[in-house]
Amino acid sequence: MAFCLEIDKEKFIGRQTYLSDGERKENDAEHAWHMAIMTLLLSEYANEEIDVLKTMGMLLIHDLVEIDAGDTYAYDEEGKKTQHARETAAADRLFGMLPEDQDSRLRSWWEEFESGDTPESRFARAMDHIQPLMLNAATHGKSWEEHGVHLSQILNRNKETSKGSSQLWDYAYENFILPNLAAGKITPDE
Template identity: 50%
Template structure:
């Protein structure tokens, strides 16, 4: 059992070599998925007091989801938020990865981690919704911090960012207003394309 746990821990270290499209805040390089997972956990802890549904949300569960949500990228790779063709088989690739990677663990831990991952993917509970909101806004924060570096590279339109995050408006108007502000800045500075 202990050996299985250590093997899993060693395996998830590979998340540090999965490169994402978003740049770290100084724009010097792209972040990796391990850094992203750490950053969204810190964001979740920090922003929780302004989250409108905090009384109904268990923060620790959301943080657990954020720590586990991208582990599948070790096998499946990171699918860029605006990669339409990448999303065609994303679920299939990630389920296979979840089976293999979580399968390294003893049964009880495997079931718990897999359940948390599935809950995040389904995005229906308060905990999953909060975790997903934080996961969505982290790249926006980094794009604003890097003067739209990733947006510019991929010729992202303002409507793409707004459409991808529209669902947040009903759950957290406060956070969505920040998204709208960032998109406005992106348009004003020419980092996001307009239609």
Template identity: 45%
Template sequence: MQDLHHHLNFILELDKLKAVYRKALIKADNNRYENSAEHSWHIALTSHVLAPYADSSVDIARVSLMLLIHDIVEIDAGDTFAFDHLAVLSAQSIKESAAAERIFGLLPAPYNAQFIDLWNEFEKAMTPDAQFAKAMDRILPLIQNMQNNGGSWAQNSVTKNQVIQRNQYLEKSAPKLWHYVLAQIETATRNGWLKEE
């Protein structure tokens, strides 16, 4: 029962992700800010819904678990805006690794290491599973911004090339979605929601 106590402690710690707020707005809830817990739910489920478009090498059950845990490090490290300066993003990366050690470390062996490994796999984005997971994390803001007159892009002067780069993970892990995304980015640029340069 000693082990169970550690599992339950980890589960309680997760509650804190509901207090980490992102830049995205929830239109359905009076445009309040989105938190990282509900965001993680949305993209984990998105991976199941878009599974028919994934390359056959992708294991959706692993992708979904990756997405459920991918933002947990923000409990200690906070959220960073995706298009922030490189120095900010690199300091963030160090904070997140320490956070992964502490938070997943609440679990007993071997589960702590399994979660840390899965989180590292997501971060490195070298496997088909991690690449499809990254793609889910990136396609959702795109869909939302397209519905919202450019949303966070327009507010933060994001360029067309930045968004193309961020969604590049789709090229191999889900080619059909990649073509769709490129077309959407063209539309956004034509509408002035993304800057040409």
């Protein structure tokens, strides 16, 4: 039960992506829930057959480490330099609160997500990248505009998104990115 109470803290970890109404930014728990539901609904678009429940579990736990490590903004190159070390230390503490079998399972899911080496982790990572694109599009690029995000930054972050779902990546590019580029919400590269 201590772990169950501890992970409630995920609700306090703010992200840079606004909710679809643009009124406030989402938190990590909302992000995890949203991606899990998206996986349930969109798994048919995975490039490879996936274990849907495992993928949902991966998405629900992969950002728990941010309780200790904090959220590293997708385009924060300085923060990314220490992200792995911060998140590994957080995984040690958080998953270490669990009985050995649960510690092992959740840690293996977290490591699998981070590696991107399996069909489930590739699709989970695609959801982790497409969900904020969708919310940014719903808010007419509000967060992208606030941060002066360049097209090259978005494309670099999403360079492997198509490995999880080429159809969903194509949809996101055409419907979320290009309209916001045309509207000046995403900064074009010269």
